[in-house]
Amino acid sequence: MKQLVEMHGGTIRAKSPGLRQGATFTVSLPLTVVHADVVPSLIRRHRASATVPVTPITRDQIEGLKVLVVDDEPDARMLVKRVLEDCKAIVIVAASVAEAMERLVTDRPDVLVSDIGMPEEDGYALMRRVRALSPEQGGQTPAVALTAYARAEDRMNAVAAGFQHHVAKPVEAAELIAMVASLGRQKVTRR
Numbered sequence: 001m002k003q004l005v006e007m008h009g010g011t012i013r014a015k016s017p018g019l020r021q022g023a024t025f026t027v028s029l030p031l032t033v034v035h036a037d038v039v040p041s042l043i044r045r046h047r048a049s050a051t052v053p054v055t056p057i058t059r060d061q062i063e064g065l066k067v068l069v070v071d072d073e074p075d076a077r078m079l080v081k082r083v084l085e086d087c088k089a090i091v092i093v094a095a096s097v098a099e100a101m102e103r104l105v106t107d108r109p110d111v112l113v114s115d116i117g118m119p120e121e122d123g124y125a126l127m128r129r130v131r132a133l134s135p136e137q138g139g140q141t142p143a144v145a146l147t148a149y150a151r152a153e154d155r156m157n158a159v160a161a162g163f164q165h166h167v168a169k170p171v172e173a174a175e176l177i178a179m180v181a182s183l184g185r186q187k188v189t190r191r
Helices: 002-007 056-062 074-085 097-107 123-131 152-161 173-190
Strands: 011-015 024-028 066-070 090-094 111-114 143-147 165-168
Touching: 056 173, 066 074, 066 097, 074 090, 074 173, 090 097, 097 111, 097 123, 111 123, 111 173, 123 143, 123 152, 143 152, 143 173, 152 165, 165 173
Parallel strands: 066 090, 066 111, 111 143, 143 165
Antiparallel strands: 011 024
């Protein structure tokens, strides 16, 4: 439990009045765990990684990129939108696979960022539908899977479905921005 809480940037405390009198556990989690810039008091306590600042070069690389963000959770969708817009990306949002397919064809994004776990159709289904499109319709749009599913098997499934990158939630802004920037550069190179 402690590791899980710390992975999300939180803390956990236990208190008991004595033997056989029960215990109270207090879990504190931050409202958001995505930080655009490093602030010393907000550094994640995750032992495997440290918060990395977003470099000006990386910010410049996504400026003007059109990014389609797909997530059924409004808060998660708006958080990713805010992070990308802070770097001057043009962000289009969709709450479902059906809406994402419409936006893909009409808005022609440079990069797609999609959650995997969505009701009705998931992110894997979205990528299979995208990859079935012709290049002119957006079938080769570079894509990032943004998901709480973080096992090796999940990464392999994401790549097999057609995603180029897999980013585990909770995501650090610098990591997401770097992935979007790298895919945006690939798209510009292919044109």
